[in-house]
Amino acid sequence: MAASPTFATAHRSLPGRSRAWLVLAVLLPAAAGAFAWALTAGDLSIPLADVAGALGGTGDDMAARVVRELRLPRALATFACGGLLALAGALMQVLLRNPLAEPYVLGISGGAAVGALGAITLGAATFIVDAGAFAGALAAMLLVFGLAHGDGSWTQTRLLLTGVIVAAGCGAVVTLMLALAPATQAQSMLFWLMGDASGANRPWPALMLLIAGLLLVLPLARDLNVLVRGELAAQALGVRVRRLRYALYLLASLFTAAAVSLVGTVGFVGLIVPHLVRLLLGNDQRVLLPVAVLAGGTLLLAADTAARTAMAPMQLPVGVLTALIGVPVFLFLLARHPGR
Amino acid sequence: MTTLMPSATQNPLLQAGGLGVRIGERWLCRDLDLLLQPGECLAVIGANGAGKTTLLHTLAGLRPAAAGQLALAGRALQHWPLRELARFRGLLAQQQPDHFTASVLETVLVGRHPHLGRWDWEGAEDERLAHVALAEVGLEGMAARDILSLSGGERQRVALAALLAQAPALFLLDEPLNHLDLRYQIAVLTLFRRLAEAGRGVVMVLHDINLAARFADRIVLLDGHGGACAGSRDEVLQPALLEAAFGHPLRRVEVEGRVLFIPA
Numbered sequence: 001m002a003a004s005p006t007f008a009t010a011h012r013s014l015p016g017r018s019r020a021w022l023v024l025a026v027l028l029p030a031a032a033g034a035f036a037w038a039l040t041a042g043d044l045s046i047p048l049a050d051v052a053g054a055l056g057g058t059g060d061d062m063a064a065r066v067v068r069e070l071r072l073p074r075a076l077a078t079f080a081c082g083g084l085l086a087l088a089g090a091l092m093q094v095l096l097r098n099p100l101a102e103p104y105v106l107g108i109s110g111g112a113a114v115g116a117l118g119a120i121t122l123g124a125a126t127f128i129v130d131a132g133a134f135a136g137a138l139a140a141m142l143l144v145f146g147l148a149h150g151d152g153s154w155t156q157t158r159l160l161l162t163g164v165i166v167a168a169g170c171g172a173v174v175t176l177m178l179a180l181a182p183a184t185q186a187q188s189m190l191f192w193l194m195g196d197a198s199g200a201n202r203p204w205p206a207l208m209l210l211i212a213g214l215l216l217v218l219p220l221a222r223d224l225n226v227l228v229r230g231e232l233a234a235q236a237l238g239v240r241v242r243r244l245r246y247a248l249y250l251l252a253s254l255f256t257a258a259a260v261s262l263v264g265t266v267g268f269v270g271l272i273v274p275h276l277v278r279l280l281l282g283n284d285q286r287v288l289l290p291v292a293v294l295a296g297g298t299l300l301l302a303a304d305t306a307a308r309t310a311m312a313p314m315q316l317p318v319g320v321l322t323a324l325i326g327v328p329v330f331l332f333l334l335a336r337h338p339g340r
Numbered sequence: 341m342t343t344l345m346p347s348a349t350q351n352p353l354l355q356a357g358g359l360g361v362r363i364g365e366r367w368l369c370r371d372l373d374l375l376l377q378p379g380e381c382l383a384v385i386g387a388n389g390a391g392k393t394t395l396l397h398t399l400a401g402l403r404p405a406a407a408g409q410l411a412l413a414g415r416a417l418q419h420w421p422l423r424e425l426a427r428f429r430g431l432l433a434q435q436q437p438d439h440f441t442a443s444v445l446e447t448v449l450v451g452r453h454p455h456l457g458r459w460d461w462e463g464a465e466d467e468r469l470a471h472v473a474l475a476e477v478g479l480e481g482m483a484a485r486d487i488l489s490l491s492g493g494e495r496q497r498v499a500l501a502a503l504l505a506q507a508p509a510l511f512l513l514d515e516p517l518n519h520l521d522l523r524y525q526i527a528v529l530t531l532f533r534r535l536a537e538a539g540r541g542v543v544m545v546l547h548d549i550n551l552a553a554r555f556a557d558r559i560v561l562l563d564g565h566g567g568a569c570a571g572s573r574d575e576v577l578q579p580a581l582l583e584a585a586f587g588h589p590l591r592r593v594e595v596e597g598r599v600l601f602i603p604a
Contacts, residue, residue, distance in 0.1 A: 093440075097437060097439050097440075098439065099439060099440060219458055219459070222453060222456070222458075223453075225446075225450060225453075226450055226453050228439075228440055228442070229436075229437070229447070229450050229502075230433060230435075230436070230437040232397075232402070232431070232433045233431070233433050233450075233499075233502075235402050236400055236402065236426065236429075236430065236431035236433070237426050237450070237451070237453045237454055237506070238422040238423040238425065238426030238427075238453065238454045239422075239453075240422065278440065278441065279441075282441070282442060282443065282446065283440045283441060283442045283446070284446065286461075
C-alpha cells in the first residue's frame with residue numbers, strides 16, 4: 001500500500017498506543033515507588049530491605065508484623081480503591097457523556113454516607129460501618145436506577161437529575177445526623193465523610209473486584225469509544241447501546257460502592273484522574289481505562305501515605321490530600337493544553 | 341472497496357412494502373412502498389415534524405416499523421445481525437455530539453468499528469481508509485486536529501468522513517448539509533451521487549427542494565398528516581403537492597434547462 005505524504009501525520013494524530021507505553025513506563029515505577037513508600041514510612045520507619053524480607057515471609061519481629069498485618073493490607077486497599085474510583089469515574093463520564101460526571105454524581109456516595117453514619121450513630125463496629133456504607137450505596141443505586149428508569153425512557157439527563165436529587169436528599173439526612181451526633185461521634189463521622197483509610201485492612205474484596213471489573217470492561221472499551229460519538233451513532237454502528245448502558249451503570253455503581261465502603265467518600269480521584277489521562281493520552285477507552293486504574297491507585301496510595309505520615313502521629317483525612325495534590329496538577333495540565 | 345459491495349446484486353438495496361411509521365398514536369406515514377436499487381439516490385423531504393428523521397431511523401432498523409415489511413438486500417431487517425447490518429448500512433445522525441476531546445483521525449476511525457473484531461485495533465488499512473475519507477470531504481491535513489477546535493461545518497464533515505470510513509453499501513443521511521457552506525453542500529451531494537453511481541444507494545433527508553431536484557432520482561414527500569407520496573423526481577415535485585406538504589405556495593420555473601421551485 002503506497003502511503004501518500006499526508007500519512008506522515010498518522011502516528012502523531014494517534015497518540016494513544018505509542019504514548020500509552022511511555023506513560024506505563026512512568027506509571028509502573030511510580031506505583032512501585034508508592035508501595036515502597038507506603039510500606040517503609042510511618043511511626044516506625046522500616047528499611048526497604050526489611051520490608052522485602054517481611055514480604056518474603058522471613059523475619060518475625062515487630063517490623064515484619066507491621067508490614068504484613070498493617071501496612072500491606074492498607075496499601076493494597078487504598079490502591080484498589082483509587083483504581084476503582086478512577087475506573088468508575090471514567091465509565092460515568094462516558095455513560096453520562098458529561099465531562100463533569102464522577103463516581104458520586106448519581107448519589108451513591110450519599111447513600112453510602114447515610115448507611116455509614118447511621119451505623120456510627122448506633123455505635124457499631126468498624127466492619128458494620130463498612131457494611132452499612134455498602135448497603136446504603138446499593139440502596140441509592142437501586143433507587144436512582146428505578147426512578148430514572150420509571151417510564152422506560154432512560155435518558156442521561158433524567159438519570160443525572162435523579163442522581164443529583166437523591167444525593168441532595170442523602171446530604172440532608174447526613175447533615176441532620178451530624179447535627180444530632182455527640183462531639184465524639186461527629187469527629188469520626190467527619191473523617192468518614194472526608195475519606196479515611198485507617199480502617200481499611202481487608203483489601204481482597206476490592207482488589208478482586210478491581211481485577212474482575214477491568215476484565216469485564218476492557219473487552220467493551222471500543223464499544224465505549226463508539227458510545228462517546230452519541231447513542232444513535234453507536235446503535236447504527238452495531239453497539240447494543242441499551243445493554244451496554246445497563247452494564248456500565250451497574251459496574252460503575254458497584255465499583256464506587258466497594259471503594260466508598262472501604263475508604264469513605266474520597267473526592268477528586270474519580271473526577272480528576274480520568275481527565276488527567278485524557279489530557280495526556282486522548283479519549284481512547286482502551287488506553288484510558290487501564291491507565292486510569294493505575295494512576296488512580298497510585299494517587300490514592302501516595303495520598304494515604306502522606307496523610308498518615310505528614311503530621312504523625314495525627315492522621316489526616318486522605319480525601320483532603322487527594323484534593324490538595326489533584327487540583328493543582330489538574331489545573332497545571334489544563335493550562336498547558338489551551339486548545340483542548 | 342469492492343468487498344463492501346452487496347453480494348446479491350440482483351436484490352434491491354432497500355425494499356419497503358406497506359410501511360407504516362408511528363410515534364405514539366400519530367401516524368407519520370402509512371402504506372409506503374419504496375424500492376432503492378444500487379445506483380440510486382432517494383431524497384426524503386417534508387415540513388418540520390413530518391417524520392423524516394423517524395422514517396430514516398426506521399429504514400436503518402433503529403426502531404421497529406409499525407406496519408409493513410422492510411428488507412435490505414433482500415433480507416428482512418429483523419434477520420440482520422447488528423454487526424453485519426452496520427457493515428451494510430450507515431447512518432449519519434442529524435446532530436454530532438462532541439463532548440470530549442478527540443483527534444479528527446480517532447473520530448473518523450470510529451466508523452471502522454463494525455469491521456473490527458472484539459480485540460482488534462485499527463490497523464494501517466483502517467487508517468488509510470480514514471485518510472482517504474478525510475480527503476473526500478476536504479479535511480486532508482486535519483487528521484491530528486482536536487474535534488473540539490473545529491467549526492460546525494468541519495465537524496459535520498468529520499462525521500461524513502466517519503461514515504465514508506464505515507463504507508456501507510447503503511447510506512442513510514439525516515440532513516447531511518447541516519452547517520455546510522454552499523461549496524461543501526454541492527461537493528457533499530456530488531460525492532454521494534458519485535458513490536451511488538459506483539453501485540451504492542443513498543437515502544437522504546433534505547430541506548432544500550432544489551437540491552433534492554438536482555441530486556435525487558426518487559423523492560419521498562411526507563405531508564405531515566400521515567400521508568406519504570413516493571415516486572420519481574418529476575412525479576413528486578409538483579407545485580400543488582409541495583404546497584400541500586409545506587403549507588406555502590411554490591412556483592415552478594425553468595432556468596437554463598433546470599427546474600427550480602421558488603417560494604411565492
